[in-house]
Amino acid sequence: MSGLLSINHIKKNFIIDKKQVEVLSDISLEVNKGEFISIIGSSGCGKSTLLKLIIGLESATDGQITLDGKPLVEPSELCGMVFQESRLFPWFNVEQNIDFGIPKSVGAAERKKRIDEHIALVGLTEFTKARPNQLSGGMQQRVSIARALVGQPELLLLDEPFGALDALTRINMQQEILRIWEAEKTTMVLVTHDIDEAIYLGDRVVVMSKRPGAIKKIIPVELSRPRSRTSENFAVMRQKVYREFLEESEITPDYYI
Amino acid sequence: MINQKKKVGNSGVFTELVLPVLFPLLLLFVWETLSARRIINPAILPAPSSIFSTCWSMLTSGEIARHMRMSAFRVCSGFLLGSAGGLVLGILIGLFHKIDRALTLIIGVLRPIPMIALIPLFILWMGIDETSKIAVITVGSFWSVLINTIYGIKSVDKKLVEVAFILKKSRMETLLKIVLPAALPSIFAGIRLGASNAWACVVAAEMIAASSGIGYLVMFAREVSQPDVMLVGILMIGLFGLLIDFLLVHLEKRLLRWNETETKD
Numbered sequence A: 001m002s003g004l005l006s007i008n009h010i011k012k013n014f015i016i017d018k019k020q021v022e023v024l025s026d027i028s029l030e031v032n033k034g035e036f037i038s039i040i041g042s043s044g045c046g047k048s049t050l051l052k053l054i055i056g057l058e059s060a061t062d063g064q065i066t067l068d069g070k071p072l073v074e075p076s077e078l079c080g081m082v083f084q085e086s087r088l089f090p091w092f093n094v095e096q097n098i099d100f101g102i103p104k105s106v107g108a109a110e111r112k113k114r115i116d117e118h119i120a121l122v123g124l125t126e127f128t129k130a131r132p133n134q135l136s137g138g139m140q141q142r143v144s145i146a147r148a149l150v151g152q153p154e155l156l157l158l159d160e161p162f163g164a165l166d167a168l169t170r171i172n173m174q175q176e177i178l179r180i181w182e183a184e185k186t187t188m189v190l191v192t193h194d195i196d197e198a199i200y201l202g203d204r205v206v207v208m209s210k211r212p213g214a215i216k217k218i219i220p221v222e223l224s225r226p227r228s229r230t231s232e233n234f235a236v237m238r239q240k241v242y243r244e245f246l247e248e249s250e251i252t253p254d255y256y257i
Numbered sequence B: 001m002i003n004q005k006k007k008v009g010n011s012g013v014f015t016e017l018v019l020p021v022l023f024p025l026l027l028l029f030v031w032e033t034l035s036a037r038r039i040i041n042p043a044i045l046p047a048p049s050s051i052f053s054t055c056w057s058m059l060t061s062g063e064i065a066r067h068m069r070m071s072a073f074r075v076c077s078g079f080l081l082g083s084a085g086g087l088v089l090g091i092l093i094g095l096f097h098k099i100d101r102a103l104t105l106i107i108g109v110l111r112p113i114p115m116i117a118l119i120p121l122f123i124l125w126m127g128i129d130e131t132s133k134i135a136v137i138t139v140g141s142f143w144s145v146l147i148n149t150i151y152g153i154k155s156v157d158k159k160l161v162e163v164a165f166i167l168k169k170s171r172m173e174t175l176l177k178i179v180l181p182a183a184l185p186s187i188f189a190g191i192r193l194g195a196s197n198a199w200a201c202v203v204a205a206e207m208i209a210a211s212s213g214i215g216y217l218v219m220f221a222r223e224v225s226q227p228d229v230m231l232v233g234i235l236m237i238g239l240f241g242l243l244i245d246f247l248l249v250h251l252e253k254r255l256l257r258w259n260e261t262e263t264k265d
Helices: A047-055 A094-099 A108-121 A137-149 A167-184 A195-201 A232-249 B002-007 B010-036 B048-061 B063-095 B097-110 B115-126 B130-154 B158-166 B171-208 B214-223 B227-255
Strands: A003-016 A019-032 A036-040 A062-067 A079-082 A155-159 A187-192 A204-209 A214-220
Touching (some): A003 A047, A019 A047, A019 A214, A036 A047, A047 A079, A047 A187, A094 A108, A094 A137, A108 A167, A214 A232, B010 B048, B048 B063, B063 B097, B063 B130, B063 B171, B063 B227, B115 B130, B130 B171, B158 B171, B214 B227
Parallel strands (some): A036 A187, A079 A155
Antiparallel strands (some): A204 A214
């Protein structure tokens, strides 16, 4: 076990109405190489802000984030990101969108090879020349994942990537991301508010509390893969996470699983 | 949408294709009949048949072509200068907040001035020949391209720019591959407006001071009381304006194919 990403005592304040608001308070987390981490929390707990700090879209008020031992303060080619919206460029076709994810230094032949590999990886070989507005939401998100992976990052951040998809497509995409994770061995950090998704995908589930955002508990998911959402052990895990989650959101559960 | 089109029957073809041609023809027929019965005075409004025959003789004699060529030359040079200027300044204002703030008041004051009001000034500054006319057209097409370019650049989706940022793209690459394509639909709207303004400006400029061009043709025909020639000139202004817009719409469709709303079935 070697730590790839390490988040050390990160603090983030926003200034809202001239007042300092603490969004993240003393976040520390070690992510190992090849690990799949799910971060779960109710809306407003700062989980997306945490990803923005890692990717370099925001800067921390205090604390340090390192990737492979080097401090992360600006975007790095070692770190890719997929957002809730696919954020594809509508004037580019699938191939050109994915090409945008490759650093300039890569030569033409290598580019072509990588693009073809990644289109195949996300299963869109027949749609190479299609424009984003000709694709379904799930397919657009696949292109977005390919664009983030084609630069060959060590770490992939996923910010509620399936949140805008319908339930069936979401389950399908969860299986896809697992397949890609197993094939590419990329370390992944997923932010979600879907408990099942967090358990189904994660090696560990990080539960965050809000105001200020802090890590409440880290729950290892001791379920062998491939996991079944309907198994008894899965239900036990779900209950564990629910308990942390519901305590946090201060809602008395009126049913028990 | 495609299915709906297929369902359009005979009545649809009539409304969509026959009616737009049939109704103007009907109006022309009424007009012709009223003229033939002397209910309309031909010294004020000549009959369509006489306008048509004047038009035909002016076309065959090359008179229209001569004036048209002059006007088209002025429009093209003025429009190219004006829209290029509007595009470059618009990009700068859209990208750099300081330039925007420095120019906002000047633009606010200058933009509402009607082009006609500038023609005497430009004649004083640049004389009565081509330069002043081209300057009027330049300014006339400049504003709409400028304003729409600024708007297009400022309303680029920040989320797409973030993607370029985290992928470590240079400012130039971000501008060329993300910001400009995203602003292009808006820029094109400005260009179309600019082209129709340019065409309106050339006619105005030629009516005030010129010895050739389609605006001059109309003005001269008034002085010598040739209503049919005036109407031919006016008709040509309309037709040429339509032609410019038609060409630009097609260019836009080719360039902005991605911007069409398409649904996957």
